[in-house]
Amino acid sequence: MRRYRYNLEHCEIMTPSTAPPPPPPSSSPSSADVESMLRVDHAGEYGAVRIYQAQLDILGDTLQADTLREMLGHEKEHLAFFDDILQKRGVQPTVLQPVWHVAGYALGAITAILGVPTAYACTVAVEEVIDEHYAEQERALGADEAELKKKIAQFRAEEIQHRDIALQKEAEKAPFYPVISQAIRAGSKLAIWLSSRI
Numbered sequence: 606m607r608r609y610r611y612n613l614e615h616c617e618i619m620t621p622s623t624a625p626p627p628p629p630p631s632s633s634p635s636s637a638d639v640e641s642m643l644r645v646d647h648a649g650e651y652g653a654v655r656i657y658q659a660q661l662d663i664l665g666d667t668l669q670a671d672t673l674r675e676m677l678g679h680e681k682e683h684l685a686f687f688d689d690i691l692q693k694r695g696v697q698p699t700v701l702q703p704v705w706h707v708a709g710y711a712l713g714a715i716t717a718i719l720g721v722p723t724a725y726a727c728t729v730a731v732e733e734v735i736d737e738h739y740a741e742q743e744r745a746l747g748a749d750e751a752e753l754k755k756k757i758a759q760f761r762a763e764e765i766q767h768r769d770i771a772l773q774k775e776a777e778k779a780p781f782y783p784v785i786s787q788a789i790r791a792g793s794k795l796a797i798w799l800s801s802r803i
């Protein structure tokens with residue numbers, strides 16, 4: 606009886622907001638799965654660089670230039686890390702890279718042409734998807750990939766920061782925000798799915 610009561614009390618205390626995160630797995634997924642993770646992360650950062658570069662090219666003479674330049678700087682650092690680790694581990698980038706080269710720039714350019722709020726609506730949608738994607742990888746990677754896991758955690762924190770800046774810049778005031786947001790989220794998820802496979 607005492608034990609039962611203890612368990613109930615325990616359950617009450619362990620609400621989602623206070624529960625400690627589950628311990629990390631001791632080992633990571635198979636090397637093929639980790640290679641797939643690296644390939645898709647590289648593709649995602651490549652796409653992010655192209656999006657921000659296009660937005661900066663179009664909005665570079667506006668008050669948004671410094672913000673966009675700073676975010677682009679982060680994305681270039683993220684991409685450099687994955688460029689390096691792909692080379693070190695002998696992992697080929699996705700064959701779709703030329704597609705992301707064009708599609709990323711086009712997405713950045715079109716949203717920037719539609720105006721500052723739409724440019725930031727794009728940021729929110731893309732960064733939310735990347736946040737979820739990196740969170741999943743952080744959970745999957747084990748102690749044997751501690752360095753990679755640490756980097757992904759750092760990059761994820763910066764992606765969240767980008768999303769928060771975009772929200773402060775009133776991304777949600779973009780015309781047709783829910784439609785644009787859903788479309789970009791769906792496109793980003795499709796890009797992740799494809800890049801992890803080919």
Ligand SMILES: [Fe+2]
Pocket residue numbers: 650653679680683760764
């Ligand atoms: Fe990034």
Ligand SMILES: [Fe+2]
Pocket residue numbers: 653676679680732763764767
């Ligand atoms: Fe980002």
